[in-house]
Amino acid sequence: MKKVLIPTKLDTVAANLLTEKSYTVVQDADRSLNELAAEHKDTEVLIVRSEKVTPEIIDALPELKLVVRAGAGYNTVDTKYARRKNIAVMNTPGANSNAVAEEVVAFMLAGARHLVTADISTRAGKWEKKNFMGSELTGKTIGIVGLGNIGRLLIKRLEGFNMRILGYDPMISPALAEKIGVELCSVQEIFEKSDYVSLHIPENDETRGMINCKLLRLMKDGATLVNCARAGIINEDDMRTVKAEKKIIFCNDVYPKDAAGDKSVANIADVMLPHLGASTKEANFNAAKRAAEQTVGYFEQGVTNCVVNKGIPDGLDEAYQRLAFVLTSIASGYLGKDKHPTRIETSFYGELNQYAKWMTAPITAAISAEFDIFQDASDAASFLESRGIELLNRNVNDEKHYGESMTIDLFAGDDVVAQASVRGTITENNLMVSRLKNFDKLYLEPTGHNLFVEYNDQPGVIGKIASILGEKNINIIDLRAPQDLKAGNSLAVIKTNTEIPTMLIEKIKEDVNAQHAFQFSFEA
Secondary structure (H helix, E strand, C coil): CCEEEECCCCCCHHHHHHHHCCCEEEECCCCCHHHHHHHCCCCCEEEECCCCECHHHHHHCCCCCEEEECCCCCCCECHHHHHHCCCEEEECCCCCHHHHHHHHHHHHHHHHCCHHHHHHHHHCCCCCHHHHCCCCCCCCEEEEECCCHHHHHHHHHCHHHCCEEEEECCCCCHHHHHHHCCEECCHHHHHHHCCEEEECCCCCCCCCCCECHHHHCCCCCCCEEEECCCHHHECHHHHHHHHHHHCCEEEECCCCCCCCCCCCCCCCCCEECCCCCCCCHHHHHHHHHHHHHHHHHHHHCCCCCCECCCCCCCCCCCHHHHHHHHHHHHHHHHHCCCCCEEEEEEEECHHHHHHHHHHHHHHHHHHCCCCCCCCCHHHHHHHHHHCCCEEEECCCCHHHCCCCEEEEEEEECCCCCEEEEEEEEEECCEEEEEEECCECCCCECCCEEEEEEEEECCCCHHHHHHHHHHHCCCCEEEEECCEECCCCEEEEEEEECCCCCHHHHHHHHHHCCCCEEEEEEECC
16 A cells, blocks of 8 residues: 655654555654655655655655645645646645644733743742732733634634634625624734734735834734744834834744744743644644545545645646636735625636636635635635635626636625626736726736726826836836726726835825725736
């Protein structure tokens, strides 16, 4: 039977379950993955925790067919290279969520009651009771940035403290937020109103360094910030600057590298742990059991749920998945960051209609940085359902002769519905956006940096935008300017040589009195 290599301290339930199914299992946490890969070249399944699965490791295992990351995050696995080698990569989402949620509560209590410093003092023979006056969690306000599995479990774990719970998550509908007992608000409002702020967002280009001086200075004096997410989402220099001003209590469990050595946050963290979020017996057991069960399901029943780098079916050009991602991203940008999608409607024309489900993952990835474009369609559907977002694929009339094209519509709001509709296709192997809302014949090739500005049709507006960009030495590469004659509006889509700062986009919107102004950047 197949050989499984487990180069990590994973609960033995995985090895036991796989052995029962006649798999050959090698589990060794004492030697490096490089050494083990060289010794076990016939490995077909690799189950890891935090070990890095690089192209070099993959090439060293020529028989490898499946990599299972026993945990939710899989940034330590080169998923794209694995896909090129026809190797499936799975994760076990949710297995560690409760452990992390409980760790947040532990951090909050430790910070509020000075547990670490008081312990050190008392062990030293001191009696500094007056120096350790604490505070209570009951009746306070917590803001949770990111309402995925961990964020929502944290809400449940805090029920006994009778706290007011604020939350931010662009994927959560107002109806679902009310159901789980959280008040939706902006990130700025969370930092301004909360006694405790807990971070549960991924690290990517959009979130990296987002916790900066601007947000930190909004915090109440003596408020607590807990980071059990990713190290890079906090600007450490800004934290260093603001911490003393606001007397912020900072609790941290994540670092750029999980390894021994000096930690850059050591002089600003009040409580810091060696990435213990998932380090519970229960979480380790759950992740191990899930990893083994998913391995068996993958090979014996063809179950591909939780595959995060899934391929595409025969007959579908992968470029159409990128197109679905691009169209949804533009629609999301048009709606605005303060609008939460509550419904998605799609139309796929021509031969694309038979591949509709394969577009669900890229559509979901476009509106949530938590989701990966290569994940399975069923995972995407479950993800949308968990956020209270309805997905409807409409019947199409191919007599319109749209060819192989697609339309993505996003809807937001309950009483007053906001809508964004985008259509596109592929022409001469290039992605092409043909319509945004009622601005037809757009014919935009969406790669690079594209500024969208919708305004009341009048002369001089494009010149004014060009002047503002020119003052900042931003060059215009291409320009599209369709009109919606019925509404009396124009749309300027300006491709620039560099990314436009958010503050400059806001200035353009204000100066030309635009209804919408946003930027979309994409590299093919």
